[in-house]
Amino acid sequence: xxxxxxxxxxxxxxxxxxxxxxxxxxxxxxxxxxxxxxxxxxxxxxxxxxxxxxxxxxxxxxxxxxxxxxxxxxxxxxxxxxxxxxxxxxxxxxxxxxxxxxxxxxxxxxxxxxxxxxxxxxxxxxxxxxxxxxxxxxxxxxxxxxxxxxxxxxxxxxxxxxxxxxxxxxxxxxxxxxxxxxxxxxxxxxxxxxxxxxxxxxxxxxxxxxxxxxxxxxxxxxxxxxxxxxxxxxxxxxxxxxxxxxxxxxxxxxxxxxxxxxxxxxxxxxxxxxxxxxxxxxxxxxxxxxxxxxxxxxxxxxxxxxxxxxxxxxxxxxxxxxxxxxxxxxxxxxxxxxxxxxxxxxxxxxxxxxxxxxxxxxxxxxxxxxxxxxxxxxxxxxxxxxxxxxxxxxxxxxxxxxxxxxxxxxxxxxx
Amino acid sequence: xxxxxxxxxxxxxxxxxxxxxxxxxxxxxxxxxxxxxxxxxxxxxxxxxxxxxxxxxxxxxxxxxxxxxxxxxxxxxxxxxxxxxxxxxxxxxxxxxxxxxxxxxxxxxxxxxxxxxxxxxxxxxxxxxxxxxxxxxxxxxx
Ligand SMILES: Cc1ncc(COP(=O)(O)O)c(C=O)c1O
Numbered sequence: 001x002x003x004x005x006x007x008x009x010x011x012x013x014x015x016x017x018x019x020x021x022x023x024x025x026x027x028x029x030x031x032x033x034x035x036x037x038x039x040x041x042x043x044x045x046x047x048x049x050x051x052x053x054x055x056x057x058x059x060x061x062x063x064x065x066x067x068x069x070x071x072x073x074x075x076x077x078x079x080x081x082x083x084x085x086x087x088x089x090x091x092x093x094x095x096x097x098x099x100x101x102x103x104x105x106x107x108x109x110x111x112x113x114x115x116x117x118x119x120x121x122x123x124x125x126x127x128x129x130x131x132x133x134x135x136x137x138x139x140x141x142x143x144x145x146x147x148x149x150x151x152x153x154x155x156x157x158x159x160x161x162x163x164x165x166x167x168x169x170x171x172x173x174x175x176x177x178x179x180x181x182x183x184x185x186x187x188x189x190x191x192x193x194x195x196x197x198x199x200x201x202x203x204x205x206x207x208x209x210x211x212x213x214x215x216x217x218x219x220x221x222x223x224x225x226x227x228x229x230x231x232x233x234x235x236x237x238x239x240x241x242x243x244x245x246x247x248x249x250x251x252x253x254x255x256x257x258x259x260x261x262x263x264x265x266x267x268x269x270x271x272x273x274x275x276x277x278x279x280x281x282x283x284x285x286x287x288x289x290x291x292x293x294x295x296x297x298x299x300x301x302x303x304x305x306x307x308x309x310x311x312x313x314x315x316x317x318x319x320x321x322x323x324x325x326x327x328x329x330x331x332x333x334x335x336x337x338x339x340x341x342x343x344x345x346x347x348x349x350x351x352x353x354x355x356x357x358x359x360x361x362x363x364x365x366x367x368x369x370x371x372x373x374x375x376x377x378x379x380x381x382x383x384x385x386x387x388x389x390x391x392x393x394x395x396x397x398x399x400x401x402x403x404x405x406x407x408x409x410x411x412x413x414x415x
Numbered sequence: 416x417x418x419x420x421x422x423x424x425x426x427x428x429x430x431x432x433x434x435x436x437x438x439x440x441x442x443x444x445x446x447x448x449x450x451x452x453x454x455x456x457x458x459x460x461x462x463x464x465x466x467x468x469x470x471x472x473x474x475x476x477x478x479x480x481x482x483x484x485x486x487x488x489x490x491x492x493x494x495x496x497x498x499x500x501x502x503x504x505x506x507x508x509x510x511x512x513x514x515x516x517x518x519x520x521x522x523x524x525x526x527x528x529x530x531x532x533x534x535x536x537x538x539x540x541x542x543x544x545x546x547x548x549x550x551x552x553x554x555x556x557x
Contacts, residue, residue: 352488354489354492355492358491359491362439384488413439414490
């Protein structure tokens with residue numbers, strides 16, 4: 001990797017914050033504390049400028065025109081793909097499929113894999129801490145094919161229980177789980193699960209929506225067969241995301257949607273499909289989005305993902321120690337900072353998360369409350385939801401201090 | 416007092432609060448004070464599913480008037496519910512069906528009525544309106 005910052009360099013958070021103009025605002029008279037980064041991250045000026053430049057100078061439809069602008073637009077769009085391929089260390093650029101986001105990437109695999117490989121009585125294995133987008137697509141295809149969805153249980157600390165993994169894998173045709181849980185922050189043991197699945201020839205799909213912004217993700221090293229993430233959680237624009245798939249798997253799957261771009265020849269007797277990645281990219285793609293995502297990846301690599309990971313880990317340790325000092329505050333998930341990334345889920349006394357979230361909002365502090373689209377986890381802990389504070393590279397210790405003070409103030413009113 | 420008068424009174428009360436803490440403190444106290452609903456009515460049937468907090472609503476029709484009791488597991492929602500009930504309780508189905516709930520917006524808590532907030536308050540107001548319309552239709556048939 002050719003990161004401009006050397007590894008081991010201390011990030012200057014105050015300087016980084018200047019790259020994100022949205023952070024410089026007040027909410028109800030308080031400087032904004034944005035701690036809803038697991039929902040979506042803010043965008044650096046470099047990303048905004050790349051997209052603006054695209055529309056201002058080279059906007060044109062890709063792969064279709066002989067003309068100059070179309071060539072420039074195609075180069076820029078494919079340049080975005082190349083940056084993604086490098087970022088996750090894919091073997092080939094054509095293993096990177098542009099989708100609308102993580103959700104569409106998972107739906108694509110569920111639908112196409114299901115159509116080709118799932119039979120009555122087969123099983124799909126997911127984990128008990130999945131986002132709804134990694135549950136429902138599998139339920140839909142299971143219902144269609146007469147298959148069942150099995151679940152890896154989780155324990156009190158928000159960790160997967162893998163004791164019975166071998167037995168759980170019986171009858172399974174594909175395993176799907178997240179690298180990092182959006183509700184708990186838990187970092188899951190990918191290699192343990194991949195090794196066990198591959199021993200039986202079962203492919204693995206990894207939901208990396210909460211991982212790619214916090215740690216280095218290398219698809220060859222992880223040896224996952226499919227991987228999904230969203231641009232908008234990686235400082236990039238909304239509306240675009242990535243499906244990575246190993247070439248041999250993507251080639252085996254039937255197309256997802258039909259349309260332009262994904263075909264070689266069309267006649268009413270027989271249509272032949274285009275090669276990877278275009279086979280899975282029907283219709284005019286999100287050109288500006290791909291270019292914006294490319295710029296976001298440049299930005300992250302400019303800082304160095306290892307530097308980001310270290311800075312965020314230190315901040316996580318700091319945050320956990322500060323929050324531990326608050327009366328009645330109960331962490332949901334692991335208390336060990338090295339076991340989590342980006343996310344802190346908690347409750348205070350018997351305060352409803354919604355009440356706490358509202359009073360934090362009044363103080364200019366943006367957090368998420370509720371079940372975080374992961375209802376099975378909340379059922380597992382018998383709670384209505386949690387308050388979730390989630391961090392990004394621009395999150396400062398001051399943000400954490402403001403959060404702690406905000407919780408104390410809210411609790412004083414509510415308890 | 417008419418529905419409109421009660422709303423105006425609440426708005427005037429809230430004018431006294433100088434900061435958000437006092438305003439919320441008042442709503443939270445309201446929410447804490449009264450057990451709004453009898454346990455026997457906290458049934459699944461009376462549960463209005465909001466995304467974030469749960470709200471139960473029980474309605475009785477007596478001497479031409481509608482009487483409401485309700486509860487929520489979120490205390491701010493509960494405080495606002497008690498204000499809505501204060502405004503609408505004991506009025507005729509016709510009055511309630513025609514009433515416009517304006518005070519929540521006026522006291523700066525209009526976001527609680529936003530469909531995206533989905534905290535149960537909006538659904539409860541809609542449910543109350545639906546009951547009022549149903550009883551109004553019924554009384555017109557008689
Ligand atoms: C772990 C995880 N998976 C999937 C998703 C869905 O991502 P998107 O809504 O961008 O498709 C999210 C986003 O909240 C997530 O956190």
